[in-house]
Structure formats: structure tokens, C-alpha cells
Amino acid sequence: MGEQRATLLNRELGIYSLYDLLYYFPYKYIDRSKVFKVSELGAQLQHVQLLGEIRSFEEMGEGASRRLVAHFTDGTAFVDLVWFRGIKFVKNKLQVGKKYVVFGKPSMFNGRVNIAHPDVDDASMLQLDKMGLQPYYNTTEKMKRSGLNSNALAKLVSNLFQLLVHEFPETLSQDIIKKHALMSLDEALRVIHFPKNLKELQAAQYRLKFEELFFIQLNILNYSRDRQKRYVGHRFSKVGEIFNRFYHENLPFELTGAQKRVVKEIRCDVNGNSQMNRLIQGDVGSGKTLVALLSMLLAKDNGYQACMLVPTEILAEQHCATLRRMLGNLPVRVELLTGSTKQKDRIPILEGLENGAVDILVGTHAVLEDNVQFHNLGIVVIDEQHRFGVVQRAKMWAKNSVPPHVLVMTATPIPRTLAMTLYGDLDVSVIDELPPGRKPIATTHILRDRTHSLYSFMRHQIDEGRQAYVVYPLIKENEKLDLKNLEDGYKQLCNVFCDYKLSKLHGKMKPKEKDEEMRRFASGETQILVSTTVIEVGVDVPNASVMVIENAERFGLSQLHQLRGRVGRGASQSYCVLVTGDKLSEDTRKRMEIMTTSNDGFEIAEADLKLRGPGDMEGTQQSGIAFDLKIANLARDEQLLQFVREVARGVIDADPAHDNPAYRMVWERLRTIKNMKNWNWGAIS
Ligand code: ADP
Ligand code: MG
Numbered sequence: 170m171g172e173q174r175a176t177l178l179n180r181e182l183g184i185y186s187l188y189d190l191l192y193y194f195p196y197k198y199i200d201r202s203k204v205f206k207v208s209e210l211g212a213q214l215q216h217v218q219l220l221g222e223i224r225s226f227e228e229m230g231e232g233a234s235r236r237l238v239a240h241f242t243d244g245t246a247f248v249d250l251v252w253f254r255g256i257k258f259v260k261n262k263l264q265v266g267k268k269y270v271v272f273g274k275p276s277m278f279n280g281r282v283n284i285a286h287p288d289v290d291d292a293s294m295l296q297l298d299k300m301g302l303q304p305y306y307n308t309t310e311k312m313k314r315s316g317l318n319s320n321a322l323a324k325l326v327s328n329l330f331q332l333l334v335h336e337f338p339e340t341l342s343q344d345i346i347k348k349h350a351l352m353s354l355d356e357a358l359r360v361i362h363f364p365k366n367l368k369e370l371q372a373a374q375y376r377l378k379f380e381e382l383f384f385i386q387l388n389i390l391n392y393s394r395d396r397q398k399r400y401v402g403h404r405f406s407k408v409g410e411i412f413n414r415f416y417h418e419n420l421p422f423e424l425t426g427a428q429k430r431v432v433k434e435i436r437c438d439v440n441g442n443s444q445m446n447r448l449i450q451g452d453v454g455s456g457k458t459l460v461a462l463l464s465m466l467l468a469k470d471n472g473y474q475a476c477m478l479v480p481t482e483i484l485a486e487q488h489c490a491t492l493r494r495m496l497g498n499l500p501v502r503v504e505l506l507t508g509s510t511k512q513k514d515r516i517p518i519l520e521g522l523e524n525g526a527v528d529i530l531v532g533t534h535a536v537l538e539d540n541v542q543f544h545n546l547g548i549v550v551i552d553e554q555h556r557f558g559v560v561q562r563a564k565m566w567a568k569n570s571v572p573p574h575v576l577v578m579t580a581t582p583i584p585r586t587l588a589m590t591l592y593g594d595l596d597v598s599v600i601d602e603l604p605p606g607r608k609p610i611a612t613t614h615i616l617r618d619r620t621h622s623l624y625s626f627m628r629h630q631i632d633e634g635r636q637a638y639v640v641y642p643l644i645k646e647n648e649k650l651d652l653k654n655l656e657d658g659y660k661q662l663c664n665v666f667c668d669y670k671l672s673k674l675h676g677k678m679k680p681k682e683k684d685e686e687m688r689r690f691a692s693g694e695t696q697i698l699v700s701t702t703v704i705e706v707g708v709d710v711p712n713a714s715v716m717v718i719e720n721a722e723r724f725g726l727s728q729l730h731q732l733r734g735r736v737g738r739g740a741s742q743s744y745c746v747l748v749t750g751d752k753l754s755e756d757t758r759k760r761m762e763i764m765t766t767s768n769d770g771f772e773i774a775e776a777d778l779k780l781r782g783p784g785d786m787e788g789t790q791q792s793g794i795a796f797d798l799k800i801a802n803l804a805r806d807e808q809l810l811q812f813v814r815e816v817a818r819g820v821i822d823a824d825p826a827h828d829n830p831a832y833r834m835v836w837e838r839l840r841t842i843k844n845m846k847n848w849n850w851g852a853i854s
Pocket of ligand 1: 422423424425428451452453454455456457458459580604605709
């Protein structure tokens with residue numbers, strides 16, 4: 170192809186090589202093995218193929234609606250073919266009375282069926298038995314303007330196949346191919362572009378999805394197997410006195426079944442030979458802190474120290490206070506270390522860490538500084554994981570020759586498929602049960618002009634002694650306007666609730682001011698907290714019973730659920746009110762519906778994944794991993810993913826030293842993929 174087209178392919182689609190082109194798969198296929206009658210057409214039909222002639226042309230409309238209409242018929246009825254662009258070109262090319270095959274998607278306009286911008290070819294092009302399914306490739310406007318449309322791409326791919334003299338070397342081992350009845354790679358690549366029928370296409374799709382997911386899983390499992398071999402872990406072999414006293418004397422309630430199960434899993438991990446690396450997912454309020462504390466007491470009983478890392482100072486203070494309160498007078502020394510710990514308080518804490526007198530340290534990233542040295546750090550708990558990346562995890566390990574066990578806790582439930590793909594090096598536990606007696610949060614959706622009744626409802630709650638959050642969105646691109654919205658909202662609320670005290674909180678404030686405002690609200694000095702999403706993570710004010718989310722249409726599902734989780738932590742019934750404008754997109758309507766009908770974080774996360782696709786999920790963005798699967802879809806291919814994970818595990822078990830000739834191509838392929846420049850399967854290398 171010419172230079173200009175090559176440049177377009179580079180720039181617009183990231184296609185640089187024949188390989189890239191080969192792996193640029195069609196996004197849909199259209200059956201051209203059939204010809205429709207014009208009289209059969211309605212707006213509901215997908216793409217159709219027609220055979221007939223143009224009787225006359227007509228130019229209509231002005232400006233943007235200027236168009237060329239060709240009146241087309243096959244003798245059964247008439248249909249309008251319509252062009253808004255390239256009118257001159259079309260008029261010159263097409264002739265009245267000549268037989269054409271027309272291909273396009275019918276729609277309704279002013280009560281008439283029409284087809285906009287159809288493909289029109291000579292009738293002699295029609296070869297029904299050979300045509301099969303026609304591939305459609307995504308292209309950009311820029312490409313279309315230069316004639317590099319889907320058809321042109323199909324031609325390029327078809328030329329490419331003609332240039333190929335050898336079969337594509339197989340990338341999966343024969344035993345896998347036989348056992349799972351897979352199409353060969355060579356056949357699958359040909360069929361995926363030019364399938365003859367649906368059955369064949371599905372077999373090719375299955376093979377290519379299988380392969381894509383298989384290598385991702387092989388990579389992750391291989392990495393974690395490797396890590397297990399490399400790192401021995403501290404062994405916490407006994408459940409000792411303090412754990413038992415806490416469990417039997419201090420604990421005011423029974424653990425939930427899910428908490429018990431997860432604690433068991435952790436005990437099993439830390440009593441083995443390797444380092445624990447476990448992710449605990451638990452919906453807001455599921456009691457993760459307690460699980461963390463029990464794990465840290467295991468460390469203490471076995472002569473080790475523990476450290477709990479949290480993303481903000483407010484949270485660190487809360488956690489420290491909670492742990493101290495729960496431990497009562499058990500001989501466990503808990504200390505707090507954050508950026509604002511005063512120098513004179515620091516010295517004894519640092520000393521205690523070095524000589525082992527401090528058992529549990531709760532802190533922010535200040536804990537990662539070099540002058541913080543532990544006597545023998547046995548376990549690190551990272552709360553609200555997404556603020557701490559892999560890098561920081563690694564930094565914690567570096568503090569000791571034997572790395573501490575790592576427990577990562579997150580309240581942003583990540584659908585299993587995504588967790589298995591993103592955090593494949595972590596084992597995953599799920600706390601899928603809330604403590605008994607929790608009342609589900611009553612969630613409603615109201616339109617902005619109904620805020621009057623909302624205010625009287627809030628007043629009612631506050632008069633009963635409760636507190637309320639009012640949250641505004643804030644995004645970088647729109648920061649000025651968003652802050653103004655927040656300020657305006659704050660002023661208005663101050664007017665409406667002039668007999669109460671209000672707090673205001675946003676990310677632009679100094680940390681000191683933020684902490685102070687948060688403290689005022691937490692202590693009940695103020696009744697309403699107006700803020701941006703800075704309160705999203707972890708904050709615990711059990712007395713707050715109302716969460717109002719302004720401009721709710723601008724939040725993703727997971728974020729809405731996280732925000733809602735800030736209430737419903739006390740004994741009283743809690744409420745969440747989603748406020749939106751009255752013009753709602755289909756997508757927003759769905760999100761509001763899910764929020765008002767479900768309180769289940771996992772259900773919501775699954776729905777989120779389906780609505781937005783994995784690329785936009787919070788988990789993905791925060792881990793900084795671009796997600797660019799070519800054919801598999803994490804939302805839809807969950808079963809296949811789990812299945813190939815086992816297949817990949819089988820390969821690792823069968824060929825641990827990577828020296829079995831039967832699997833040579835598999836390891837080679839993995840190496841090749843990882844060397845590609847657009848390798849993007851995450852932080853794992
Ligand atoms: P999260 O998982 O959101 O971090 P927390 O650990 O803050 O949840 O727990 C929420 C509340 O539930 C706390 O007040 C805690 O004391 C309480 N809690 C935890 N486990 C149980 C349980 N098994 N039974 C009753 N209450 C519990
Ligand atoms: Mg928590």
C-alpha cells in the first residue's frame with residue numbers, strides 16, 4: 170500500500186505491521202448470502218442486500234440536510250437510497266436503469282423506508298455462494314475520508330492472505346488442541362476475517378479467545394508460581410494467647426461465616442512456607458477491619474510486628490482508635506504514624522518500632538520513609554488498596570530480608586474475572602456477607618426540581634439527631650465549574666438550613682483544614698457535610714444517615730455505591746438520594762435503576778463492568794493498565810476465562826521447568842507476546 174495509507178493505519182489504528190493487520194479483527198459480520206425483496210423491508214431489519222435498478226435521482230434539502238436521493242426498485246416496491254456526502258461522485262458513478270446490488274441498513278424517515286449511504290456495486294458482483302459473511306472493520310472518520318473504509322481494509326487483509334505461503338505456526342500444544350477440539354491457529358485467523366458461515370466463525374472466535382485468555386493466565390500464574398518459589402515467608406505456626414483472649418473475651422459479637430472463612434484462609438497462608446499475598450474483597454461494612462486485626466494478632470503471638478497502611482490521615486486516626494478500643498487492656502501496643510505526627514512523638518515510636526516494643530503500627534505512606542525501621546515486620550495490611558500500587562507494596566517488602574506477608578483489603582469489589590486478570594498474583598478472598606441486623610440503605614432517585622421535599626426530609630432526619638452528607642462531583646477537566654457548583658450548593662444549603670451548622674470539604678483545601686472540617690463533622694459539631702468525593706474512602710461516621718448525591722448522572726456505578734456506603738453504618742435506617750436533571754440518557758437511567766434496586770456491591774460491580782466495559786473500570790484505571798483485549802471480553806467470557814485458567818495451570822504443572830518439547834511453542838509464544846511493544850497485560854513482567 171502507499172505511504173499515505175500506511176501512515177493512516179499507523180496513526181488511526183496503531184497498525185504498524187502485517188501482524189498487526191492480521192490481528193485487527195472485524196467487529197461484526199453481515200450475511201451476504203441472501204437477497205431481500207424491497208417489499209420485505211422495514212426499519213427493524215439489520216443490514217440487507219437488494220438487487221434492482223435506480224429509476225431516477227432527486228436532489229433535496231438545503232445546508233446540512235442537502236441530500237441526493239435515488240429511487241430504487243426491484244419490481245416489488247420502491248426504496249430511497251440517500252447520500253448526504255459525496256453527492257457529485259455518486260451521481261457520476263451510478264446510472265439510471267442499470268442493474269445494481271445494493272447493501273445497507275434500512276431506516277424510517279418521514280414514514281418512508283430509506284437506506285443511507287449504501288454500498289452499491291455492479292449486479293455482476295453478486296456471487297451468493299461465495300460471499301458468505303462479510304467482515305466489518307472499525308475505521309475512523311479520517312480513514313473513511315481517504316477511502317480507507319471497512320471494504321478497503323478487507324481487501325488489504327485478503328491480499329495479505331494471498332501473500333502467505335506457509336501456515337501460521339501453531340501456538341498451543343497438540344494435547345490442548347485435541348482435548349478442547351480447537352481450530353488450528355492458521356485456520357482460525359483466516360476464518361475470523363472471511364467466514365463462510367456462522368458455525369465456522371464461532372469456532373474461530375472460540376479458538377482466538379481461548380488463546381488470548383490462556384496466555385494472560387499463563388503469564389500471571391507463572392509469575393505467581395515464581396514468586397512463591399523465590400520468597401519464603403515468615404511462619405506463624407501457632408494461634409496464641411492474645412489471639413485467643415481477644416477472640417473469646419473482647420469480641421462483642423460472633424464473626425460472620427464469611428469472616429471466619431477468610432480468617433481460616435489467612436491462617437492457612439501464614440502457616441505455610443511461602444509469603445502470603447492475598448486480596449480481600451468485602452463490600453462496605455462487611456467487617457474487614459476485624460479480619461485485619463485478627464491477622465495482626467497472629468503475627469504478635471508468633472513474635473512479629475504488624476503494620477497497617479491506609480490512604481489518608483483521617484482514616485489512620487480512625488483505625489488506630491478503633492484498634493485500641495477493640496483491644497481494650499490486652500498487652501498490645503498500637504501506635505499511629507502519619508505526616509503530621511509531631512517530631513517529639515515520633516522519636517519514641519520509631520524507637521519502639523526498632524526494638525520491637527511497638528506491636529502494631531497504623532499509618533499513611535509516611536510509614537514507607539527510610540527512617541522507619543521495624544524490628545521484625547511479619548505482616549502488612551493495606552486498607553483501601555487502590556491508592557497503593559504494586560510499587561509501594563514492593564517497597565514494604567524491601568524493608569526486610571524476608572518479606573512480610575501482605576494482606577490487601579478493598580471495598581471496591583472487582584468482578585472476579587477482572588480480579589483474576591489484574592491481580593492474578595494475589596490470591597483472592599471474598600467477604601460476601603454483612604454482619605446481621607444491617608438495614609439495607611433505602612435509595613431513591615429524584616429530579617432536581619424536587620429538592621424542596623428533599624430538604625424537608627433532611628431536616629426531619631437532622632431533628633432526630635442524625636447527620637447528612639451532600640456530595641458534588643469534581644473532575645479535573647471541569648474543575649472550576651464543579652467547584653462553583655459546590656460553592657453555590659453550599660451557600661444555598663446554608664440558607665435553607667440556617668439554624669444548623671454545615672461543614673465544607675474539597676480536595677483543594679489544605680490537609681489541615683480538611684482534617685479539621687472532617688473532625689467537626691465526625692464529632693457531631695456540624696450536621697451537614699457538603700463535599701466532593703474526598704469522603705469516598707473508608708470514613709466512618711455512624712451517626713450519618715443521609716447521603717445526597719448531586720449530579721448523580723456524572724458518577725459511575727461503583728463510585729455511587731462507594732459513596733452510599735458512607736451511611737448505613739449505625740443502628741438507624743439510612744437513606745441515599747440520587748439527584749439528577751430530567752434529561753437522562755438510557756445509560757444513566759439504567760444506573761439509577763440498579764442503584765435503587767440493589768445494595769449488593771458485587772452485583773453492582775458486575776453491572777458496571779457490563780455497562781462500561783473493563784477499560785473504564787475504576788480498578789483498571791487506578792492500576793494504570795490499559796486494557797486492550799483483541800477478541801475476548803471480560804464481561805462476557807467469564808466462564809471461558811475460568812476454564813482456560815485451569816488449562817494454563819495444567820501446563821505449568823506438567824512442565825514446571827519449561828523444558829518439555831511438547832510445550833515449547835507455548836513458552837516461546839509467551840516470550841514473543843511479552844516482547845511486543847504494545848504489551849499491556851499489566852505490571853507483571
Ligand atoms: P469495612 O469492611 O467497611 O471496613 P468495618 O470493618 O469498618 O467494615 O466494619 C463495619 C462495622 O461492623 C464496624 O462497626 C464493626 O465493628 C462491625 N462488625 C464487624 N464484624 C462484625 C460482626 N461479625 N458482627 C457484628 N458487627 C460487626
Ligand atoms: Mg474499612
